[in-house]
Amino acid sequence: xxxxxxxxxxxGVLTIAALGIVYGDIGTSPxxxxxxxxxxxxxxxxxxxxxxxxxxxxxxxxxxxxxIKYVWVILKLDNEGEGGVLALTxxxxxxxxxxxxxxxxxxxxxxxxVFAASLFYGDAIITPAISVLSAVEGISVATPQxxxxxxxxxxxxxxxxxxxxxxxxxxxxxxxxxxxxxxxITLAIMGASSIMQxxxxxxxxxxxxxxxxxxxxxxxxxxxxxxxFLALTxxxxxxxxxxxxxxxxxxxxxxxxxxxxxxxxxxxxxxxLLRDATAVKNPFFLLASEGFLIPLVxxxxxxxxxxxxxxxxxxxxxxxxxxxxxxxxxxxxxHTSDRERGQIYIGSVNxxxxxxxxxxxxxxxxxxxxxxxxGIAVSGTMVITTILAGIVVITTRGKFRFAMLILxxxxxxxxxxxxxxxxAKIADGGWFPLVLGAAIFLMLMTWKxxxxxxxxxxxxxxxxxxxxxxxxxxxxxxxxxxxVYLSSDQTLVPSAxxxxxxxxHVLHERIILLHVRTEExxxxxxSQRLAVTKTGPGLWSICMHFGFREMPDVPAALAWATEMGVxxxxxxxxxxxxxxVIQDGPGELSRWRCALYSWMTRQAEGAGxxxxxxxNRVVELGxxxxx
Numbered sequence: 001x002x003x004x005x006x007x008x009x010x011x012g013v014l015t016i017a018a019l020g021i022v023y024g025d026i027g028t029s030p031x032x033x034x035x036x037x038x039x040x041x042x043x044x045x046x047x048x049x050x051x052x053x054x055x056x057x058x059x060x061x062x063x064x065x066x067x068i069k070y071v072w073v074i075l076k077l078d079n080e081g082e083g084g085v086l087a088l089t090x091x092x093x094x095x096x097x098x099x100x101x102x103x104x105x106x107x108x109x110x111x112x113x114v115f116a117a118s119l120f121y122g123d124a125i126i127t128p129a130i131s132v133l134s135a136v137e138g139i140s141v142a143t144p145q146x147x148x149x150x151x152x153x154x155x156x157x158x159x160x161x162x163x164x165x166x167x168x169x170x171x172x173x174x175x176x177x178x179x180x181x182x183x184x185i186t187l188a189i190m191g192a193s194s195i196m197q198x199x200x201x202x203x204x205x206x207x208x209x210x211x212x213x214x215x216x217x218x219x220x221x222x223x224x225x226x227x228x229f230l231a232l233t234x235x236x237x238x239x240x241x242x243x244x245x246x247x248x249x250x251x252x253x254x255x256x257x258x259x260x261x262x263x264x265x266x267x268x269x270x271x272x273l274l275r276d277a278t279a280v281k282n283p284f285f286l287l288a289s290e291g292f293l294i295p296l297v298x299x300x301x302x303x304x305x306x307x308x309x310x311x312x313x314x315x316x317x318x319x320x321x322x323x324x325x326x327x328x329x330x331x332x333x334x335h336t337s338d339r340e341r342g343q344i345y346i347g348s349v350n351x352x353x354x355x356x357x358x359x360x361x362x363x364x365x366x367x368x369x370x371x372x373x374x375g376i377a378v379s380g381t382m383v384i385t386t387i388l389a390g391i392v393v394i395t396t397r398g399k400f401r402f403a404m405l406i407l408x409x410x411x412x413x414x415x416x417x418x419x420x421x422x423x424a425k426i427a428d429g430g431w432f433p434l435v436l437g438a439a440i441f442l443m444l445m446t447w448k449x450x451x452x453x454x455x456x457x458x459x460x461x462x463x464x465x466x467x468x469x470x471x472x473x474x475x476x477x478x479x480x481x482x483x484v485y486l487s488s489d490q491t492l493v494p495s496a497x498x499x500x501x502x503x504x505h506v507l508h509e510r511i512i513l514l515h516v517r518t519e520e521x522x523x524x525x526x527s528q529r530l531a532v533t534k535t536g537p538g539l540w541s542i543c544m545h546f547g548f549r550e551m552p553d554v555p556a557a558l559a560w561a562t563e564m565g566v567x568x569x570x571x572x573x574x575x576x577x578x579x580x581v582i583q584d585g586p587g588e589l590s591r592w593r594c595a596l597y598s599w600m601t602r603q604a605e606g607a608g609x610x611x612x613x614x615x616n617r618v619v620e621l622g623x624x625x626x627x
Contacts, residue, residue, distance in 0.1 A: 011248060011249060011252070014245045014246060014248075014249035015245075015249040015252045015253045015256075016177035016178065016181060016253075017176070017177045017245060017249075018177070018241070018245040018249045018250050018253045019176075019177045019180040019181050019184065019253050019257070019258070020176025020177040020179065020180040020306050020310070021176060021241055021245070021309075021310045021313070022237055022238055022241045022245065022250055022253065022310070023180065023184075023234065023237075023238075023253060023254070023258045024176070024180060024234070024237075024303070024306045024307035024308075024309070024310040024311075025127060025131070025233060025234030025237050025307045025310060025311060026066070026231070026232070026233065026234025026235065026237070026258070026262070027180060027183060027184060027187075027234070027258060027261075027262070027303065027307065028131050028134070028135070028300070028303050028304050028307045029230055029231045029232075029233060029234065029262070030187060030231075030262065030265045030266060030269070030284055031131070031134040031135060031284050031300060031304070031367070032130065032134045032230060032284075032367045032368070032371060033058070033227065033228075033230035033231040033266075034054070034055075034058065034227075034231070034266050034269045034270070034283060034284075035269070035280065035281075035282065035283050035284070035368075036226075036227040036230055036368065036371045037050075037054045037224055037227035037228070038050075038054075038273070038280045039280065039281075039368050042223040042226075042424070044220060044223070044224060046273065046277050046280055048274060049209075049213070050213070050220075051201075051204075051270050051273050051274055052201070052203060052204040052209045052270070053204075053209045053210055053212070053213035053221075053224070054224060054227070054228070054270070055201065055204035055209075055266060055267060055270040056204040056205070056206065056207055056208075056209035056210035056213075057210040057213070057221070057224060057225070057228050058228045058231050058266055059204065059205060059263060059266070059267075060207050060210060061228050061229070061231065061232060061414075062231060062232065062259065062262065062263065064410075064411070064414060065232050065235060065382070065411065065414065065415070066232060066235050066238070066254070066259070067254070067255070067259060068407075069235075069386075069407075069411050070235050070236075070238045070239060071238060071250065071251055071254045071255070072251075073389075073404070073407065074238075074239050074385065074389060075238070075239065075242055075247045075250065075251070076247075077091070077389050077392050077393075078091075078242060078247070079091040079521065079522060080521050080522055080523070081242075081246075081522065082242070082522040082549060083238075083239040083240055083241070083242035084236075084239060084240035084242075084314075084317070084318065084321070085113055085116040085117055085120065085236070085239075085240070085381060085384065085385055085388070086113060086114075086117050086318060086321045086322060086325065086548075087321070087522065087548075088113065088239075088385060088388050088389065088392070089109060089110065089112075089113025089114070089116075089117075089388060090113075090325065090521075090548065091392060092109045092113070092388045092391045092392050092395070093106055093109045093110055093113075095391075095392060095395040095396065096109055096391065096395055098395075099395045105391070109388065109391060111445075112384045112387060112388065113384065113388060114322075114327060114441060114444050114445065114448075115380075115384065115437070115441050116380065116381045116384035116385065116388075117318055117322060117327075117444070118437040118438070118440040118441035118444060119376075119377040119378075119380045119381050119433060119437040120236070120314070120315075120318055120377065120381055121315060121318075121436060121437065121440050122376075122377035122432065122433025122434070122436045122437050123233070123236075123311070123374075123377040123378050123381070123433065124311045124312065124314060124315040124318075124353065125353055125356040125357055125360065125436070126360065126370065126373055126374050126377070126432075126433065127233075127307065127308060127311040127374075128158060128161070128307075128308035128311060128312065128353075128357050129154075129158070129357045129360040129361050129364075129370055130367050130370040130371065130374055131304035131307045131308055132154050132157050132158055132161075132301070132304045132305065132308060133150070133154045133361060133366065133367045133370065134300075134304065134367035135297065135300040135301040135303070135304040136150050136153050136154045136157070136297075136301060137150055137282070137366070137367060138282070138284075138285045138293070138296065138297035138300055138301075139153070139297055141282050141285040141286065141293065141297075151361060151362070151365060154361055155358055155361055155362075157301065157305065158308075158354070158357050158358065158361070159354065159358070161305055161308055161309065161312075162312070162350055162351075162353065162354040162357075165312060165345055165350050166334075166345055166347065166350070176306050176309070179299075179302055179303065179306060180303060180306055181257070182299065183299060183300075183302075183303040184257050184258060184261040184262075185257075185261070186296070186299060187261040187262065187264065187265040188260060188261040188264045188265065190265060190268055190287045190288060191261075191263075191264030191265035191266070191267055191268030191269070191287070192264050192268065193268065193287075194267075194268035194269070194271045194272050194287055195264065195267050195268050195271050197271060197275065198271035198272075198274050198275055199271075200274075201267050201270050201271040201274060202267065204267065204270065222417075222420070222421050222424070223421065223424065224421075225417055225418050225421035225422075226375055226418070226421040226422045226424060226425055227371075228418075229375045229378075229379055229418045229421065229422060230371060230374060230375060231262070231266070232378075232382075232418075233374065233375065233378045234307075235378075235382065236378060236381055236382065236385065237310060237311075237314065238250060238254070239385070240314055240317070240318075241310070241314070265284075265287075268287055269283040269284060269287060272286060272287055285297070285300075312350070312353060313344075315349055315353060316333075316344050316345065316346045316349060316350075317344065319331060319346055319349050320333055320344060320346070320549070321548050321549065322444060324518045324546070324547075324548035324549070324550075325518060325548050326447075326448055326451060326518070327444040327445075327447060327448050328443075328444060328447055328600075329447060329600050329601060329603060329604030329605070330604045330605040330606075330607070330610040331346055331348065331349075331604075331605055332346065332347065332348070332605045332609070333345075333346055333551065334346075334347075348603070356436075360373070360432075364429060369428075369429065370429065372425045372428030372429035372430060373425070373428075373429030373430055373431075373432045373433060374433075375418075375422040375425065375430070376419070376422040376423065376425065376426070376430045376433050376434060377433035377434075377437060379415060379418045379419040379422050380419055380437075382415045382418070382419075383412065383415045383416060383419055386408055386411050386412045386415055387412065389408060390405060390408040390409075390412070393405055393408065442596075443596065443600065446589075446593050446596050446597055446600070447597065447600055449588075449589065449593075450589060450593070450594075450597035450600075453588055453589065455488045455489065464491060464492060464493070465490070465491055465492060465493055465513065465535055465541065466491075466535070468493045468536075476501065476505065476506060476507050477505070477506045477507070478506070478507050478508065478509050478538065479506050479507070479508055479509065480508075480509050480572070481508045481509060481510070481572045481573070481574065482508060482509070482510040482511075482512065482568055482569065482572060482573040482574070483497075483500075483507070483508035483510070483511050483512070483573075483574050483575075483576060484512045484514050484554075484558070484573060484574070484575045484576065485497045485511070485512070485513055485514065485576045486514050486515075486516065486575070486576070486577050486578070486607060486611070487513045487514060487515045488515070489515070490513070490515045490541055490543060493513070494513060494576070494578060495578045495621070496576040496577060496578040496619075496621045497511070497513075497576065499578075499621050500576060500621065507538075508538075508574070509538055510538050510540070510566070510567070510568070511538060511539045511540070512540050512541075512542055512558075512561075512566070512568075513535075513539070513540070513541045513542070514542050514544060514554070514558075515541070515542070515543045515544065516544045516546065516552060516554065516611065517543060517544065517545050517546070518546055518547070518548055518552075519545055519546070519547055519548065521547050521548070522547045522548060522549040522550075523547040523549060523550055524545045524546055524547050524550065526557075526560060528545065529544060529545050529546075529557050529560060530542055530543070530544055530545075530557065530558075530560050530561055530564060531543040531545075532561060532564045532565070532566060534565075540561075540566050542558075542561060542566070544557050544558075551612070552610065552611050552612070553611070553612040554575075554611040554612060554613060555570060555612060555613065555614065556612070558573075570614075573617060574617050574618075574619060575608070575613045575614075575617055575618045575619070576618075576619050576620075576621065577607045577608065577618060577619070577620045577621070578620075578621055579607075579620050579621070608620075
């Protein structure tokens with residue numbers, strides 16, 4: 001009984017916590033999503049048929065894309081408990097290679113997944129800007145004379161948000177869930193109160209209103225889809241943050257509170273517009289009574305800061321995953337919690353995002369203007385997620401595979417419609433996430449290709465381990481101690497060892513050729529972390545495995561080698577690292593991509609700190625490489 005009660009308590013705590021992190025983004029969509037259908041250059045005429053059609057389209061989009069696709073189906077496709085587009089890419093790639101499908105399909109999976117990850121960064125910069133700005137705009141509704149302070153207050157809140165990132169979210173994290181719970185309950189009460197005044201708005205639950213509008217006004221429906229999609233923009237977070245809370249907590253939170261609250265509020269806004277057309281300027285805040293307006297602005301601001309925090313944390317996690325999978329150079333990742341391994345801080349990403357967010361606020365100056373830039377990145381990511389999920393289903397044997405593929409085809413058709421609709425907003429700001437995504441995609445693929453070329457070039461210079469073990473080890477004097485040489489290829493002698501031998505003509509008593517691999521799974525158990533092979537007298541080859549969500553700690557992992565017959569004294573061990581110096585010249589990479597790769601190399605975290613090596617026991621040797 002005690003165990004059962006404890007499990008229920010744990011699920012309850014995780015569910016409340018999931019409200020703040022997982023649903024922060026989609027939970028603040030009522031601030032701007034519904035009003036965009038009747039505002040801006042492509043606004044619908046404000047009349048009863050259009051209001052009911054917009055609500056009907058919005059309701060069924062939430063049901064199909066969020067409730068069914070993400071919360072019910074996509075959460076099943078986890079990569080050993082982890083979610084997100086890069087985790088899904090790694091899973092799909094692993095399954096494609098395992099089933100011996102064509103290399104072209106494997107390349108497509110990687111390319112599509114990396115492009116989706118690139119688009120996510122555009123979303124990660126726009127979300128804090130549009131969310132906080134839309135909340136602060138409530139000040140102008142409550143007190144019109146304060147409208148001129150909206151931009152300064154927004155920038156001040158955003159600067160404060162990014163400044164506190166280095167301290168971590170551990171101290172305030174426990175407040176996120178309860179605050180967001182109050183937010184969703186408030187959404188529900190405001191919406192229900194308005195619906196009771198105009199109950200006929202519930203007719204929009206019938207999908208016939210959306211379908212009729214689509215048939216009679218196909219152009220209008222095409223435009224409407226871009227506004228409707230703003231209510232779905234937090235969908236990817238459900239999948240990305242699954243690893244932090246588990247499927248059960250995420251589903252309970254959605255079906256139990258988040259979905260009903262959002263639907264009630266959207267229908268409440270629709271009911272308000274049916275009663276008062278002048279409320280179209282800001283139907284969310286005008287739902288509230290005059291006395292509750294200021295507290296609502298404060299609560300909305302807190303909710304949007306929480307939503308922004310979740311997006312920033314997602315950018316940190318995605319950057320870490322991209323680095324672990326070899327699409328970015330090593331980055332300096334700092335853990336901000338002793339208990340939660342998912343709470344990390346990456347300074348370079350933090351400051352780049354802050355600059356981007358401030359520039360967006362200064363350029364667009366309103367949430368309605370920013371809505372033009374919003375949606376393209378997320379809809380593109382959703383399309384790619386559906387395609388990758390379909391590939392996973394195809395390569396996995398299951399009795400419901402055919403039914404699942406039909407379902408994914410329906411999802412893909414809907415999401416392609418959303419994506420096409422959002423493309424119409426390119427001139428209104430939609431170009432920004434596309435340009436940013438393309439730039440980041442180019443950087444990710446340049447780093448991957450450059451790293452492969454570096455390994456190929458160094459492989460040509462390195463000696464085979466077999467020949468080295470049979471000849472050199474018998475002729476060269478040995479000195480006491482252990483030398484660990486980091487190697488990118490288990491079959492070759494690292495260039496650092498070759499140059500060390502050429503200059504000093506001696507070798508250590510124990511030599512370890514260490515190959516560190518980041519696998520396409522999030523975590524590795526310690527018992528499976530090392531594969532040790534003795535290749536000669538005093539020479540061992542060790543392959544060390546880490547998951548893409550883990551921080552590689554080489555000294556700690558090497559401690560397990562003593563149980564496998566390798567006598568290692570940490571105080572008598574020296575680590576040798578080869579650092580590549582990129583030469584510009586005629587090679588496989590174009591001159592400008594070579595310059596980009598060289599610049600990214602200089603920004604990379606040193607191998608010593610990345611692998612947690614003791615600084616006073618690391619020796620670096622340079623190797624010139626032509627790309």
